[in-house]
Amino acid sequence: MVGLKTVQKALQAEVLAGAQYMDKEAEMACGADLMSDVLAFTKRKTLLLTGLANMQVVKTADVSDLSALVFVRGKEPTPEILAAAESKGLPVMMTKYTMFEACGRLYAIGLIGCPPKGAEERR
């Protein structure tokens, strides 16, 4: 478990939305551009790193109860995306690092990946 502020520091990230929720923690992390994979393989309170900046990312984060979003490689989300995240209470960060670099930095400070099988699966 790693605090979001620690994540922000490790990624030298800018907080773009949900600054008041940055006290939360991430239990694990997932790097993906495929939202169906996020929906299938994350657990609650997962931190999502993605290079995909569209509305589906926020919706996926909401239904999956993710802890926060990080847009990598300086991908800048639109104001609509940020407003949607804000209204869902979802912190959004942006880092200049690439996906590989960002994941590596977080792994190095103790954030673990999601197990290959989803958490709440019934079968």
Added chain:
Amino acid sequence: MKVEYQVPGGDFDRAGEASANIKKLLQRIGIPADVIRRIAIGTYEGEMNCLIHAGGGRVVAEIEPEGTVIIISDQGPGIPDIQKAMQEGWSTAPDYVRAMGFGAGMGLPNMMKCSDDFNIQSKVGEGSTITMKFLYK
């Protein structure tokens, strides 16, 4: 309690309204968060399928004391080979859908995994109906 939502065909911006609203309703009546998560994920994938593959459809949620039933129906093209469609990774989604983060062929199998009971009925040229049951315990 029974609620109903229309899923607009092809309109990615409005996709996910049903799952977001059902999630809020279930939170208000105090259903455990992990159960809500399964329901929201199953419903969201179903909505996306309606929107992407069937030109829109309908989501009905029957919220009962023991569990919730979600019925997602459309009058789209139907699914010719359900067994194939249920396989992880099998998809007919066009590239623009993949660019939006969907079309990985993980939706139907995940809907089955998230639910306690899963039923799919489909007829080519008539449409598809998916029924998912979720128990709170």
